[in-house]
Amino acid sequence: MSLKLPIYLDNHATTRVDPKVLEVMLPFLTEVFGNAGSRNHAFGWAAQEAVERAREQVASLIGADPKEIIFTSGATESDNLAILGVAHFYKEKGKHLITQLTEHKAVLDACHALEKEGFEITYLPVAADGRIRLEDLAVAIRPDTTLVSIMWANNEVGTIQDITAIGKLCRERGVFFHTDAVQGIGKLPFNVASMNVDMASISAHKMYGPKGIGVLYVRRGRPRIRLEPTMFGGGQERGIRSGTHAVHQIVGMGAACAVAADAMRDGEAERIRELRDYLWTKLQENLDELYLNGSWEHRLPGNLNISFAFCEGEAMMMAIKDLAVSSGSACTSASLEPSYVLRAMGVDVELAHTSIRFGIGRFTTREEIDYAVQNITDKVRWLREMSPLYEMVKEGIDIKSIEWTAH
């Protein structure tokens, strides 16, 4: 089999729609086009049946009841709905929420919006491995705290938080617990009951489903969670999320969940983890001065985030242009600031500029990783040959001892 370039190694950004998922979706763009809200004819019934079946598929993947699944336009909306929804509904009880510094922008910016409304937010710090300390959370919870939002797995460094323990603590202290579970769901087992989760955000396109569709899991039962909607209209999704059901996308999300459940049983995570470990081992054999970002132990199987010291991230991505990856370098961001996730973990700003994120997925092959290893090795050597810093280090000069002029 010949290798097709460029090679996609950015599966945290998005994933390719699984052909099995696409096949299930297609009829809903053609003959089965009804509005799931049309209760009085066959077109509507067919659509509604499809939506409910997808709801069951999503629920089954996370150990939930189908009634606890709210379809949204994606995880950004799910995060916003969970955070703004709880904050607004319970504002008489309290106006304090807790999250962490390394959350996705969908959570952080929703929190910033609440701050402008007079809410108070605690942003928990993380340790070098990217995890919060339970003690910090225990201290941060106050009588007026209504919600804790801590992501399951981080999108940059793949660090997995101890959700079960965090959920348990929140339950003991009587605050709701939301987790942005986007990066982990469909890749690792997730169970809302055993993991003490009250709300979870899920995105289809991170798990080989279509873009533009997501879910907010909202636990039923006591104590009941009430959300103030962020979208008003036809009262779909129990009034929490109005808007005509995007039936083809919902069906795709359901199928993606079913396919993911099968893949998990067939050992997909282990296969991906082996490829990731192989990539890391080979790179370390070939190159010096590589630094792993994030926890090795508590990590998504497909994630590898490395700082290639002395090779600036954007230059690196230009050099390995046959590989689609992502970087925490300032030069690749609109803000010209290096990754806030790496900075929060205490990664040196110099090293943050040289970080590259690899996301290995369902369709990644061993052959592609072999190509990547050779390509990265050659290009890192080439860039280091051009790097004054690498030269200085090889001459025994301590770069930190030099007085650099910031610009």
Added chain:
Amino acid sequence: MAYSNKVIDHYENPRNVGSMDKNAEDVGTGLVGAPACGDVMKLQLRISDDGIIEDAKFKTFGCGSAIASSSLVTELVKGRSVEFAMSINNAMIAEELKLPPVKIHCSVLAEDAIKAAIADFKQKRAKKADAVAAASAASE
């Protein structure tokens, strides 16, 4: 980042990468930028007694446009006078490479590197002149 073909060309085929002996009397070295900011340029110029830049070498840690800016600068100054090199400013570099606005600082850094290298050379010359003067004063 959408770069011009010129940036891509200089990045993929950088001109005059390398190092000279920084202790040599006829070599001026400029080291500008900071690792924390994501770019560091080292520019070295070998300058003849009559003020002609005979050779130029660079090493750069930085993004594609930082590498391209330094590569371009070595091409511009090679074989030219110190006066000409001093007249190169960041706008000329940015214009030549069609740098996007967020990358203008790369061209500023390249201009700084030229000025720093020439200043280093002049300092060496001044020290040498002082040493010669001191030596001749001592021998009198």
